[in-house]
Structures are given as structure tokens and as C-alpha cells.
Amino acid sequence: MLRYILWRIAVMVPTLLIISALVFTIIELPPGDYFESYIAELRAQGEGVDMEQIESLRQQYGFDQPPLLRYIYWVGDMLQGDFGYSFEYELPVSEVVGDRLWLTILVSFFTIIFTWIIAFPIGIYAATHQYSWGDYGLSLVGLIGIAIPNFMLALILMYFANIWFGTSIGHLMDQKYLSEPMNWDKAKSILEHIWIPVIIVGAAGTAGMIRRLRANLLDELQKQYVVTARAKGLSPTRTLVKYPLRMALNFFISDIGSILPAIISGAEITAIVLSLETTGPMLIKALQSQDMYLAGSFLMFLAFLTVIGVLISDLALAVLDPRIRLQGRSTK
Amino acid sequence: MTSGADLLRVEGLRITFSVLGGEVEAVRGANFRILPGKVTALVGESGSGKSAISQAVMGILPSVARVSGRVLFNDPAAEAKPVDLLSLETDGREIQEIRGARISKIFQEPMTSLSPLHRIGNQISEVLKIHTDADKAALRARTEEMLGYVGFANPKRAYDMYPFELSGGMRQRAMIAMALMCRPALLIADEPTTALDVTVQAQILQLLRELQSKLNMAMLLITHDLGVVANMADEVVVIYHGEIVEAGPVDAIFRNPQHPYLKGLMAAVPHFDMKPGERLKALREVPVKAGTLLGSQEVRKASGPDVLVSVRNLCKTFSTRSSGWFGSGSTSRHRAVDHVSFDIRRGECLGLVGESGCGKTTVSKILMRAVTPDQGSVTFDDGEGAVDVLKLDGAELKALRAKIQMVFQDPVSSLSPRMTVKNILSEPLEIHGRGNPKLRVETVRSLLQAVGLDQRFINRYPHSFSGGQRQRIGIARALALVPQLLICDEPVSALDVSVQAQILNLLKDLQKELGLTMLFISHNLAVVDYMADRIAVMCAGRIVELAPREVLMRNPVHPYTKSLLAAVPYPDLDRKLDFDSLQASGGSDQRQWGAQFSDGGEENALFPADLGGGHYVLARKSVDSRELRP
8 A cells, every 4th residue: 555655656746747748838839928928018008118128038037948948947946946937927926826825725625615515415315315306406406506607606696795785795805904914804804705705616516516426325325235234224324324325435535636626727717707816817817918937837736736636535545445455456 | 824833924915116107016915924943945037026025024125116915023032923014114113123133134146235345344243233232342252253153264354354355155154144143033045145156055055054953043045046945945935927826845846846837947947867868848938940040151061170179278367466555565366277278079069167267258258369368279170271269360360250159148238238139130240241231131030030039129129128038139149150169158147047948948959950069158067968068177277177978977087076066956855965075075175175186286287187988187197097086
């Protein structure tokens, strides 16, 4: 098992390298670079452009070098914790992202917890009461949750909040705390605001998870070992919790791998609609303006989360399922 | 007989399942009784309602079932008068207290009836935990005691094992331990040995019999195997299409069967005393018209070499990598096929017998070129020059594929559910570019006729056929290309006894009329005995004995062959299994074989010794053939 963990971690290195090459290529693909779009923007506004200054900036950031060399510099700097310089904000990337990253993680964390708390009881209920009115009703609500795009739900909530309560629910905190360091009032303000994006971002995920939990549990409930447990005299509830539910958890754990990046990248449009101080809107803007270091760092961060998520779910599966842990892999 | 003396009394039991667009009556007014301390066998085909009855007794029927009638349980340990189990609240307290403690059940599939995620000991001790208030140490102690009781050599270790670490037979022992933890008054065994190998079956039957008499417990044995019934039962209840057609003491049932269904069932089972040429009487005989096939093919050349397929020194090793929590994983190598050599003569049926995991299917896959062996050769010679099967590729391999065809075990999964019978049967013809579309349809029609299926079925999908009919479609598909060699891998294992006779007769007729050469693989010695001209016995990847049919049956030499023969339960009260001699011969446990048959851990120590008359037995090179005779 130790060997397995080490091996899994070792495999992450080439995976991340390949992803970084892809990210770099994609950012390089559109013609031109940040400076060209910057020049175009200045010209469109009718301002003069100091070509010399631009040229010196280009040289300073190595934009006159071949792509391969730039890629190596980029990766090398990232490994040392230097994520480069955002041209748009004229600040180092780590400072630009700063707080936003932690706020994003906070929103995602609450969203995941919210998803689990809601999805679990409903999924179990729907599976054990298959084809009942409760099952149909909850399935309907779930399907609506899947079908409505997040940003739409955000717009609807904003509209009604404004009409009914007369408040604006945008942002993650009161604007006056935005540049303040963390203190008690700021934390309180964040908690006051955070539930709205959590519900909105979590809605689709919750609905999807209910459907999958229901389907998996229904499969397991048919299995012979459930009958065995009943034939032992075990009560229906304890049977459910000890045997089929435990088996149905496998899918849930393998889900962790995809849930992390999905929630962070899936929330971008919602974040723009609600003007949240998370990383989503910033990523989109960075991609639009070809702010290469900022966008690249974001994409690498997402990739890193995905790889970590998959690693966590694989390890958790091995811990929970003795078949994965103990059964040898056969080779033909 | 008063109702007070019966342990369980079933009166007017009706079970209906509501299915899409109507109701299916699974059990129609069943009446029977189970005496305390006796084994009552409930015999019937699949779908006859026998499992539904056992589920009704336990109250574990699926929720779509509706039950009426009475099931009176008269618990000798309780003072109270008999309880009607059907009147108890579904999954209520009262029935929960009876389940597992007073009535318990073991199931057919030891693979799926234990949870794969929980340790054996945890699952077994749970029964005690539910029904008694024993503390943790007592739970463990009593569970280990019971594990030792049912034949685990090391109960302490077994307690902490997971089901997938055990073989099928050991899992079934664990199930039995679980069922007996609370010393129930009634044990329901639902096809307890159907999924097991014949030698393991004999061990489990012996164990059940021993425990049943030791604990003075009644047993309801549900089975379709009359051989098991003859060896185990005191009383027999025969069920057919949801109705009890005959019931009584085992002697009366076997010596003087009354109902035509029971008589038919007894005639449909292949047994070892059949005269050469004697036919099984299928309950529903199907006429075979293979003659129609002959029109579309050139008459087979009568000349050609005597040996069609020659297999020499086949070896195949599978490696499994296993890893512990810490430290490096170890690679264990498993020799699935170990220096296997045999010939298949033109026009004969060679039987290949062995228990699961002995490598018989791997051999067939090597012949089909689905698995590549590590070494060895397979030569195929149909009169057009000998070819090395393992070296062919491209067009030559494709040409060979038309000459070797296979019939599979599972008639459900071996036919695509998305293709009509016409598609299924004409696909091989399309692949090999035979004929034009019109001609192909004609061929499909004559194929259907040949296997006794109605031509109107041509546009149906597999799901609308029964298991036996599907297997006939599978046979028709194998015959579509008019192969020289037909490999049948357990073609009747998944079928009921009555349908089994049909398929066996069909294969026999087809072989005779088409002059087919067959390799017939099965774990069932009686079936192989019925089909084969020569029989090869395989154990742990090696052919341990190869002989003409009569010689092998009458005069087996190898201890493994002997134990296989001894383990087959006969549907005959005068020839019960001799459990004591079974253990003495050792079965597949090589350490218990005599020194002349054991390789003693050396490579290549064993050699097929010729006993004359085409009888070979695997023994040490130094041993004289006279020493091998008992």
C-alpha cells in the first residue's frame, strides 16, 4: 500500500508536466500576446503608444525568446513559488490572486458540505421508496436543479431578493471590508453572504448526486447479500446502513476527484453574475486579455486540484474497499 | 398426523408476482409439511416456484409479491402454539426474532450472498449480536468455534478474512456457519451446492448431513438435482409450475414415482449405467433435421488423416500481482495449463472434465486462438495439409476460424440482445463472405430447422427465448460456417435438467448427422459420459488421465479421477455417496495422492504412462505401469 501511495504520487509529476505544456500551448495559440492586445486597446481609445517602452517590457519578460525557452522559464519559476507577473494588474500574480483564492476555497468547501448534507438523505429516501410519490417529487425537484443553469438561478434569486427584501445579494462580503485584513466583523459579513452562492452553485451538484446515489443504492439493494442480512434477522434500517449504503459509497468517493475542479471552474459564470470576489471572474478576464501568467497560474491550479482530488479519492477507495486494497491486479 | 407434530406446515400457499401488464402466479395452493429433525427436499425446475416458497417462509419475498394461505411454524423451543408466519407484520419485530435464530437460510451463490466489504467473522457474529446479548469476546469465541465446526482449519485467521479471499466451497461453509450460529430449528438450504464443483459439493453435503443430525435440526433442501435428493432427503416434495405434484417419503418417491413429470425428470438425467447408444428422454423432445444443412455444403471428405487436432505440450502461466498495506507487492504465478498434450480424432467427441479453475476453458481458448500459450503447439489437419494453429495470421487465420467454432456456457450473455436471430446467425456468413443476402437468409432458415426452432422466430430478439432455445441459437450460430471442430464449453451447465437432455440429444444428433468432431468441456462427469467417446480428466492444469469412455468409467486409475467419480451423487437410493471413502481419496488435494502420482515439487517429474488400449495416466517416470493398477 505504501508503495502504491508513493507510486501514485510519482505519477502525478509527469501528469502535471504534460498539463503544464498543454496550458502553455493553449495560451500561446491565439496570435499575438498581451502587449499586442494592450496596444490595440490603447489605439482604440485614441491614445498614443510608446513602442519603445513596450519593446523593453517584451524583452524584460522574455517575450522575444522562442516559446520552448519561455515554457521552461515559466515552469521553473512556478516550482520556486514565483507565478509570474500580471500585466493587467501590474502586480505579481500571487498578490493579485491573494485573498480571492482563499475565498474561492471557502465557497467550494461550503458548497461540498451543502451538497452532501442535502443529497444524502434525499438519495437514500428516493432509493428505498422507489416509485413512491416522494421519490417522484424529489426526482422532479432534482431534475429541475440539474436543468436550470447556475447563473439563471442566480439571476432569479437576485431579482426576488431585491423585490422581497430590498437587498442586493451580490458579493461575498460588505464592500467596506474588501481591502481590510481578516477580522471578526469581516468573517461575519462573509458568513452572511456566503449561503446564497453556496445554494446556487450547489444546486446542480446536489441534484446530480441525488440521482447517482439513488441509482447506485437501487443496484445494491437488489444484491443477494442484502437478503442474507435480512434473513439473519437484522432490522431493515441497520441492514441498509451496514451493507448496501456502505457499498454505494464507492461511487461517492470516486466522485471527490471530479468535484473539486468542477465546483471551482463551474462557478465562474455565477460568480460574475453575483460579482463574487472569487477567482472565477478573474480567470475569465485573464484569458480574454491574454494575461498569460495570470491565466496560466489559474489553469495550473485547477489541474493541480484535479490531480490531488483523484489521488485522494483513489487512496480513500483503497482504505474503504478491501477488494481494491488486498486483491492483486491480474495481468494477462 | 396432527399439526402439532409438524415443525412447519404450509397450507394453501399462493404467491403471485405483479409484473408489467398482469400477474404471474408463482405458487398455486401449495400444501406440505416439514417434520422436526428430518430433511425435506423440495424438487423442481427453475421457475417452478420453489424459491418463492422458501422466501415466503422467511418473509423475505420481494415487495411485488402477494401471498395468501398459511405457513404454521411450531417452534419446539417455544411454549406457545404455532405461529402463522404469513400473518406477522412485514419486517416486524416478531419475524425478525425468528429469522436467523429459529429459521435460517443458506443461498445458492456463495459468491454474492456475503458482503464483499465486511470480514467473515463480522458477518457471522452479527447473527449472535442480533439475537443474544453476548459480549464482544464471547461473540468472537463462539464464532471461531463455529468456523472450526464447519471445517475451517484456522478459525482465528478465517475470522479476519474477507469473502473474496476464500474459495467458493469455503464461502459456502462460512454461510453455513452463519446460518447455524443460533442453532435454528429449521435450516432452509436453497440450492446450496449448485454453484460448487462436484467434489466440493460432496463435502458440503456431508457437512450439512452431519450438522443436521448432530443438532437435530430440520432442513428444507431446495434443489433441482435428484442425485442430491437421493443422498440427503428423508421426505420429498415435487413442485411443477407452482403446484405440488407429488410428496412423500424418499423411498416411495424414488422407487415408485407416480406423476408423469417426476417420471420424465428421472429419465432425463444422464447416469453412468446407460447402455451404449441409449438416449436420454427429454421432457419435451425436439426433432432435429440436420439433413437440410447437408444440401448447402459439400459432403464431408471421408478420407483425411485420422487425427484432426493434435495438441502438444501446451503451457500457459497467468501472473497475479498482489500487494499488502506495506512493503512491496509479490507476484504469484499460476500455471493454468501445464504441459497439456492430447489428440482429437476425426469424427469423435473428446470429453474434457475437470473442476473450476483446472484450466479446461483456457485450453479451449488456446485452440480458438483467444489466448496465446507460453509454449506448445496445436496442429490442425483437415485433409488439406497440416497447419500450425498458433502461427497463423491474416487470411490463413480467418480461414481457420471458419473451421473451429465454439458453443458457450451462458446462453444469455453469449447472444447480443440487440441483434435478431437472423442477424446473429448470418453474421458469421457475412464475415466470411459466404453467399449473397438471399442465400444467407435461406441458410439461416435451414440452420433454425436443424436445431429444431420454428422458422417464424427468425426476426425475434434473444430475450424472447427460453434458456434452452437460446442455447440452440448458439449452437446454430456455431454450425453456420459448417465447422470441422465444434468446441462446447459447458454447454448445458446453465440449463435445467429437462432442457439439458434436449440440448445433449441435439448435439449428439448433429454430431452423427454432420460428422462433426467435438471437444466437449464439462465439470459434470455424467454429462461427459453421455456425450464423449474418449475422456480426458484435467486437474490443476494437467491432464491426469485420458482413456476411452468405458475404460475410464469402469476402471479409473488416477486418484483424482476416482474421487471425481465417487463424488457424483446418483439419483439412486441404493448407491448413496460414500462420504468416508471420499475423504480418503483426497480429491484435488495433491498431497494426498499416492507417491506414484505425486510430482513431489519437482518440475517434469510426471509423465503420461501408457496402460494400453489408449489409456494414459499421469505418473512418475520411474513407476512401472503394473504398480499403477490398484
